[in-house]
Amino acid sequence: MEAFWAEWGRLAYLGAAVWAFFEGETFVLLAAAAGRATGMIDPWVLGICVWLGSFAGDQLWFTLGRRYGRGIASRIPGAERRLDQALRVLDRYGTLFILSFRFVYGIRNVSSAACGVAGMSWGRFAFWNFIAAGIWAASFVAGGWYLAEWLGPDGVYWMLAGVGLCLIGVVVFKVWRGLQRTAARHAA
Secondary structure, three states: OHHHHHHHOOHHHHHHHHHHHHOOHHHHHHHHHHHHHHOOOOHHHHHHHHHHHHHHHHHHHHHHHHHHOHHHHOOOOOHHHHHHHHHHHHHHHOHHHHHHHHHOOOOHHHHHHHHHHOOOOHHHHHHHHHHHHHHHHHHHHHHHHHHHHHHHHHHHHHHHHHHHHHHHHHHHHHHHHHHHHHHHHHHO
């Protein structure tokens, strides 16, 4: 993370916004922690960038959901099931749903699309989405910042290394599992 910011400078904040456009909880936590440990990352600028990136990403998914409805969800494996879950919660909780869905890992983009599919007005979604994105950005930047304070600089480096190893492990496991499934299909 430190090398990323050192190499890219101010453009790294744009990278953070783009990352938050799609997802980004782990990235924001790690960037904030690295910023606290190294002093290279301004938490205020990081927070604003990921706030705007997250807001823009959800607005895009909302628009796609409104325009294409269930058709787009049927093309994404597993999305229809998650969309149905999100619609049930949306019917029941409305505004609270918009304020909280981004804190549930893995459903943020589908939930934004669900709000569009449900026919929610653009203005209502944009208003609450903007507030929710700000709360999300502030929470994860502050969480990473204070986590680094608690762990100290050496602890942050170990945490970053551990997360990196875990990610590598997940990728290796998924590739291995995919190869096993392919071999099983060919054997049958």
